[in-house]
Amino acid sequence: xxxxxxxxxxxxxxxxxxxxxxxxxxxxxxxxxxxxxxxxxxxxxxxxxxxxxxxxxxxxxxxxxxxxxxxxxxxxxxxxxxxxxxxxxxxxxxxxxx
Numbered sequence: 001x002x003x004x005x006x007x008x009x010x011x012x013x014x015x016x017x018x019x020x021x022x023x024x025x026x027x028x029x030x031x032x033x034x035x036x037x038x039x040x041x042x043x044x045x046x047x048x049x050x051x052x053x054x055x056x057x058x059x060x061x062x063x064x065x066x067x068x069x070x071x072x073x074x075x076x077x078x079x080x081x082x083x084x085x086x087x088x089x090x091x092x093x094x095x096x097x098x
Contacts, residue, residue: 028084030089
């Protein structure tokens, strides 16, 4: 099983989805967006949140690849933004090596 950093580094999506997520990450607000996506009151830690988001995103990617009528690109971008936002927050709060 891949560790979290490897999973994030190897996540490959179409350029348009990736670009849209990168544009939106500056406006990511954990308290608002993550709570809505995960539908929870108490927010999990960064690593746990990323794992949950990656599972949600994997399901969305399957719908995208299958050309499902249930696929919603805006929702997919929203989840990708949350993944990037959580990864940035996790890196920013990680202890720095001495």
